[in-house]
Amino acid sequence: MIQGTVRSFVDKAVRPNIAAWFEEGVAPRELASELGSLGLFGMHLTGYGCAGTNAVSYGLACLELEAGDSGLRSFVSVQGSLAMYSIWRWGSEEQKQEWLPRLATGEAIGCFGLTEPDFGSNPAGMRTNARRDGGDWILNGAKMWITNGSLADVATVWARTDEGIRGFLVPRGTPGFSAGDIHHKLSLRASATSELSLQDVRLPASAMLPEGRGLSAPLSCLNEARFGIVWGAMGAARDCLNTALAYAGDRVQFDRPIAGFQLTQAKLADAAVELSKGLLLALHLGRLKDQGRLRPEQVSVGKLNNVREAIDIARVCRTVLGAAGITTEYPVLRHANNLESVLTYEGTSEVHQLAIGQALTGIPAYR
Template sequence: MTATELTELIDIDSTLSEDERLIRKTVREFVSRRVRPYIAEWFEEGISPKELATELGGLGLLGMHLTGYGCAGTSAVSYGLACLELEAGDSGLRSFVSVQGSLSMFSIWKYGSEEQKQEWLPRLAAGEAIGCFGLTEPDFGSNPAGMRTRAVRDGSDWRLTGTKMWITNGSLADVATVWARTDDGIRGFLVQRDTPGFTTSDVHHKLSLRASTTSELVLDDVRLPESAMLPEARGLSGPLGCLNEARFGIVFGALGAARDCLESTLAYAGAREQFDRPIAGFQLTQAKLADTALEYYKGLLLALHLGRKKDAGTLRPEQVSLGKLNNVREAIAIARTCRTILGGSGITTEYPVLRHANNLESVLTYEGTSEVHQLAIGQALTGISAYR
């Protein structure tokens, strides 16, 4: 069963506009041509091809949901559908696009000065420059308020000292949005790659997101001018607002990995014979396929509902938490169930299911762990914060 056939079972296309279907088709064709033939090798060798950035930019996918400055200005649903198709190729590819558009570019677009926007957004949108987002620290992930990275005044300049960890695109980036504690609260700064005292090193020996660059950022008394500060971001609301943008893309993206698992498993089950018949004809296999497809459809309907709310300007952060928690959790369960249908073949890179399952373990954790999203939903339900 193809991707189109999977969605037609609940007639998703009837709910999409012509533009949304065209964007989905364009991204799906790009992934089929430029990612699928090579992704198993990239994953095995730990390669993140930098040259894809300009191709993604040429398609208008980088910061596509933003307006102006070379950005496409698409709907939130269109952006979500693009994320779904990208992650059907690999979570690492969608992560690159999410970090570039929803974290790096969004932080500049939302909180930057006009000069910062003019300098960076057109190049980032075209893929001619790459950005990253430095919030997480070695000892502070779910609790960003505890960050130790510090920015202090030095005349009219700033000096930044600290370390950021698990930064997607870190060593590829031409500019990093770095969040630091100041006497005036948490503020954001744009740090260019060639700034003295700013260094990066990649995280190796990963079992997940291997076709994605993950780095440590080190700021050793980095001197920045006042113009490097994002003027409109003050306090944790700045970085948290960016994270909510990235989480929205994950709500759709995780379903792409799930769909790819379902498609490959359906094809395998129809061709693989045991006891003189295709295993797709056995009741236990069909029960697994039915249950996994059901969760995929429910997640897709949830994603589309949240996307329509985002386009209407009524989407709340706890609703994004609900979408990410459900869809990533179910996507992992789908990948694991599909692996059981593939048997031993499921553990090789010849089939995508275990690669997707491994990747989704990271997706489950970043942009807020499952536990953090459970607490966000719990607070919305009870009116009581369980964080402290």
């Protein structure tokens, strides 16, 4: 029922508009209330107005959202698995009461500031810092490639302190804090991607997430979001395959539909096999997560495989559409462009290979 509800929403509210949003490079803020009314924000969390669904249900929602567009799934994923999860898992009761109910309904938007201009795969090198000043904290630094940044009413910002890496909640309008959109993107164009600037931002002691200490805290949030990507990438791949199947059945060359040619069928068959394998992997990982048995390296397996295969499916399906495949009339190249970003964010393929390699050998090879 959850999957069907999300698919219906995407069909009615997203598909008729997404090509224009992508071409114009706009992220429609007005979708937030509709997504919130469906209970999609933080849907796998419990309490504070969150739906409390299981992991497989959340994965199915991500599948349908990304079948519409990766930017839509990113919007929901960052809101629920990064911004909300960071507060739900590491915040104080007061912080949870203040922010989670509003974030759950979409009345408020959140973002998650970890990546910096010079530190992506190596977040331990972050330069953003926070120092005590009496009872307050003073933050200075910059964050880059932040989804929802310019839309956000509150940002979870991770900074280096004398006590190690800590998280802080920075509300919109705080003096010294600003967010600007990154323009000229060729991918995730229907998504707000921003740079955060913090210049002598003064925050009360109550702004710090009291339970989140060290780099493991933000990385735990990323693991939640990566799980959604495992499912979401397969949604984009499924939409590409369905588009190619429909086009191949209608497109006639040499007096017959191109779906009847062996080379076309080989492409479609290979895509269907990889899609089915990816969906089964996502389902297996979802069931492990619901049992409390999912390990981070297993999420890396899912993210590495499913995004890599989704991009390949999108590219092959584009060849089935021929020249028509490069226009926004069809979703295939839009999905392919979006998946280039999905391949990179929340852990590049290389980093996930190293995470798996460490799990296999016991030897970290990051340095």
